[in-house]
Amino acid sequence: MSEATPQKEQQQPAQEVPVSVSAEAPAATPASRGNGLAILALLVGVAGVGIGGWGVWQVRALEARDQQQLAQLDEARTQAAALGQRAERLDGRLKQLPSADELEERRRLVAQLQGDQQLLNQRLETVLGASRQDWRLAEAEHLLRLASLRLSALQDIASAEALVQGADEILRDQNDPASFAAREQLAKSLEALRTTVNPDRTGLFLQLGALREQAVQLNSLNPDFDPDGGVLSELAAEAEGTNWWSGTLQTLSQYFRIDFNADQNVRPLLAGQSLAQVRLALSLSLEQAQWAALHGQTQVYRQALTQAGDVLDGSFNRDNPNSRALRARIGELVDQPIEVAAPDLSQSLTALQAYIERKQSARDGQEAAPAADSGSEDARP
Numbered sequence: 001m002s003e004a005t006p007q008k009e010q011q012q013p014a015q016e017v018p019v020s021v022s023a024e025a026p027a028a029t030p031a032s033r034g035n036g037l038a039i040l041a042l043l044v045g046v047a048g049v050g051i052g053g054w055g056v057w058q059v060r061a062l063e064a065r066d067q068q069q070l071a072q073l074d075e076a077r078t079q080a081a082a083l084g085q086r087a088e089r090l091d092g093r094l095k096q097l098p099s100a101d102e103l104e105e106r107r108r109l110v111a112q113l114q115g116d117q118q119l120l121n122q123r124l125e126t127v128l129g130a131s132r133q134d135w136r137l138a139e140a141e142h143l144l145r146l147a148s149l150r151l152s153a154l155q156d157i158a159s160a161e162a163l164v165q166g167a168d169e170i171l172r173d174q175n176d177p178a179s180f181a182a183r184e185q186l187a188k189s190l191e192a193l194r195t196t197v198n199p200d201r202t203g204l205f206l207q208l209g210a211l212r213e214q215a216v217q218l219n220s221l222n223p224d225f226d227p228d229g230g231v232l233s234e235l236a237a238e239a240e241g242t243n244w245w246s247g248t249l250q251t252l253s254q255y256f257r258i259d260f261n262a263d264q265n266v267r268p269l270l271a272g273q274s275l276a277q278v279r280l281a282l283s284l285s286l287e288q289a290q291w292a293a294l295h296g297q298t299q300v301y302r303q304a305l306t307q308a309g310d311v312l313d314g315s316f317n318r319d320n321p322n323s324r325a326l327r328a329r330i331g332e333l334v335d336q337p338i339e340v341a342a343p344d345l346s347q348s349l350t351a352l353q354a355y356i357e358r359k360q361s362a363r364d365g366q367e368a369a370p371a372a373d374s375g376s377e378d379a380r381p
Helices: 004-015 026-096 100-153 157-174 177-195 201-216 231-238 243-253 273-295 298-315 321-333 346-379
Strands: none
Touching (some): 100 157, 201 273, 273 298
8 A cells, every 4th residue: 555655646746737736735644644554563563573572581481480390399309208208217216216104114213313313412412521521630630640749759849839730720620519628638738839948959959060160170279488487587586696597597498488387278289180080079079969959868968068078178278269269158058958848749639539439420320320211211112
């Protein structure tokens, strides 16, 4: 129709040339109608193409959805197979489980076991608490024994007092009225130790050591010759009238001296090996005195210092200031008290042992009573 229309339009102007302008307007209407139909047809074609494309897209979407559903279906089948296998295993385990009667019996046994375990825990706590108390009491007894040993062997008042105080603190921590008698004896022992005279034997030992060092450095005093005085000088003074005689006596007095009391003040001059032997004897005597001072041996201590004084008196001159000072110091130390009248701790130890025995016997009686009750309960069913 669109092709036929232009042919007519071409023929009409050739035939109707003399027509006026008013006759041309109706001839243009068929042409616009043809264009509108063409556009409409084009739109219909585009719409058809769009509809066709949309249909293709829908088909492909449906295919993708079908594939996804197939994959989900395969996964569901796999999960269903796994669930089936798990269900089979659960069925096997359920078949292995005991019956209701067996479960009830096991439940009863578990309840009985829990009760026995609680009872055992209570007994264990009781035993452990008693064991701690026993250890502490054994420690207190050991402290008392050690204090007694320190007093008898070393006469160490300070250490013994500290040990007895430690034993008393252990009994105080027990908080038991039955320990009153034992603590009373410990208090008496503590007061006896505090009132006992405690000589400073350590200080005395150090003082004797200092005297030993002085004795090692002790030397003999060389005698000095005094030309003035003496018997010859006196005779020269009496013979003043005779010049030659007085001069002779005066000359002789410069080389000779007569002293009738020489045995009282002059001692043999020590040198070399003799001086070393005297020093060694003096050092050994002072060392023996040190040992006796530490161990409280009064007789040995005084004997050793007396021997040291005799060595000084017999070997050194009294005019020697070093030996004289050492002799005076030994005389001061010889009367120092070194022995201690240590108190007896046996009564305190006996009281503590009696308390421990009473407590142990009471605990044994308490443990025997629950055992008898449990035995009677077991015999009733």
